[in-house]
Amino acid sequence: MKNQTVVLEPSTNTHSLNANSVAVEKIDNSILKLKVNGEGIVTHGEHGTLTTESANVIKYVQQEYNPVTRKLRNAFD
Amino acid sequence: MEKGIINITSIEALKGLKLDLNTGCFYDDVENKDVMKLLKQVFTNKARFKSRFVDLLNSIKDRIDAFPNFPDKFFDNLGEDDYYEFVRYIDYNKMPYEEVEAYWDKMEKEHGITYDIQDNSVFECEALMNELLDMYDDATPFTYEEAFKIENEEFQAMVFGTIDIVDMIKELGSERIKTAGKRVKHKDFSVSGEFLGMKEYDVVYETHKVDCNKLGLEEDAYALRCWCTTTDKEHWLWIEDQYKDDPLEAVASTMRVHENIIPHIKEIKRQGDILLVETGDVDIKPEGEMVPLTAEQYFGFLTAQS
Numbered sequence: 001m002k003n004q005t006v007v008l009e010p011s012t013n014t015h016s017l018n019a020n021s022v023a024v025e026k027i028d029n030s031i032l033k034l035k036v037n038g039e040g041i042v043t044h045g046e047h048g049t050l051t052t053e054s055a056n057v058i059k060y061v062q063q064e065y066n067p068v069t070r071k072l073r074n075a076f077d
Numbered sequence: 078m079e080k081g082i083i084n085i086t087s088i089e090a091l092k093g094l095k096l097d098l099n100t101g102c103f104y105d106d107v108e109n110k111d112v113m114k115l116l117k118q119v120f121t122n123k124a125r126f127k128s129r130f131v132d133l134l135n136s137i138k139d140r141i142d143a144f145p146n147f148p149d150k151f152f153d154n155l156g157e158d159d160y161y162e163f164v165r166y167i168d169y170n171k172m173p174y175e176e177v178e179a180y181w182d183k184m185e186k187e188h189g190i191t192y193d194i195q196d197n198s199v200f201e202c203e204a205l206m207n208e209l210l211d212m213y214d215d216a217t218p219f220t221y222e223e224a225f226k227i228e229n230e231e232f233q234a235m236v237f238g239t240i241d242i243v244d245m246i247k248e249l250g251s252e253r254i255k256t257a258g259k260r261v262k263h264k265d266f267s268v269s270g271e272f273l274g275m276k277e278y279d280v281v282y283e284t285h286k287v288d289c290n291k292l293g294l295e296e297d298a299y300a301l302r303c304w305c306t307t308t309d310k311e312h313w314l315w316i317e318d319q320y321k322d323d324p325l326e327a328v329a330s331t332m333r334v335h336e337n338i339i340p341h342i343k344e345i346k347r348q349g350d351i352l353l354v355e356t357g358d359v360d361i362k363p364e365g366e367m368v369p370l371t372a373e374q375y376f377g378f379l380t381a382q383s
Contacts, residue, residue: 052346
């Protein structure tokens, strides 16, 4: 385990990133700008692990259309 | 004396639900009777609702661990060396009162995060729990139409978490419009994050027309059917009308990013519903308009998904 873990998306199964160090800038409620020192190990209770390889990473949430309100909203995993 | 906020973390379907005992409400902008509709959906009989929810919340007043967000803030703000002394409490979320004080003292000094440790008695909520029990019989779970109309996104996500979308689409009725597949070559990582090599496989997407009369809509709506590469589980995403004839453009359109970062994207990795956009050494602040990716951009940048 590396030194710092940040929660990328708190849901029933949280997406978390673990790295030597991570600086987090919140762009809005679901978008984060991350400065990652070294590789970032991204884990989740259901989906497989991924590894980020850039110093600069921006986290977004997939968008889904709401057919009733006709607006976009964050997709539900 | 200030009353506490109960953060429900131990019931999977209700994770994130918070009861503010100062206001007696779960949300500022969602009425308790609507939360009760969700609770009825989760606890389908009254005895189970009482034993698994009401009794649990009533028991909190006797517990020392009733302070919010402990594990989250813990991981967000401490390094491994810092938290070693607290690590034995992660699973149990139980600490003697003096250590709770020591923990928050450390958080305040080193990270500027403060929290007033509250007396256990302020978590008293029996009257409110009795009110909820009384409301149980008359509450009806959300209809699909009602669920789509919920304005609080966090609460709506929780409600949709209790609705099986595959069942919902089946019940509404759908007709396939188009299928498209693509051979992709992606990075494969082990459970601990080591690169295992490149993996080649096919992805398939289908667009469907969904009969939305039951949602109170006169027009049809469109949805994309896809399958998770890790679990092989079927997923459905609602899409805008203009993408109904092109499943690859449809999936790309659900990935929206700030236009100013697109020229700097080195690769994109997708884990479930989150996208990790990597810009290499380019430190760029995302700003301005958010735009859907084209299929060419999305599949060109995507190097891993799970």
